[in-house]
Amino acid sequence: MKGRKKYTDKEEISYTDVSTVETRKNFIHPEDLPEGSYGAPRGADTPVEGKSTHWREGQRPYSNFNYEFKSFHQDLPREYPGAHPTHDDPNENQEPPYDESN
Numbered sequence: 001m002k003g004r005k006k007y008t009d010k011e012e013i014s015y016t017d018v019s020t021v022e023t024r025k026n027f028i029h030p031e032d033l034p035e036g037s038y039g040a041p042r043g044a045d046t047p048v049e050g051k052s053t054h055w056r057e058g059q060r061p062y063s064n065f066n067y068e069f070k071s072f073h074q075d076l077p078r079e080y081p082g083a084h085p086t087h088d089d090p091n092e093n094q095e096p097p098y099d100e101s102n
Contacts, residue, residue, distance in 0.1 A: 027062040 016022060028051055 025056075026058045026060065028059055029062050 017025070
């Protein structure tokens with residue numbers, strides 16, 4: 001039977017949250033006051049850590065010098081002279097978690 005659509009078993013499809021939830025899980029934001037409230041005596045002599053738990057696959061720190069949605073800015077150079085590069089991959093149109101599955 002030609003032209004019949006091949007159906008995928010729903011058990012074979014990997015589950016992902018919506019892209020905003022995936023982004024919240026994967027991007028680590030710096031704390032506003034990592035050593036405690038202003039003037040707090042506790043933690044005054046201990047170094048500040050960026051992350052206290054183990055890194056999960058796909059997690060990375062959030063950078064203020066990068067576009068959040070790189071696919072929106074594809075092939076568009078930054079207009080300010082000497083600005084940080086966009087790190088756009090010219091061979092990719094979408095990046096996880098912002099791909100067709102979401």
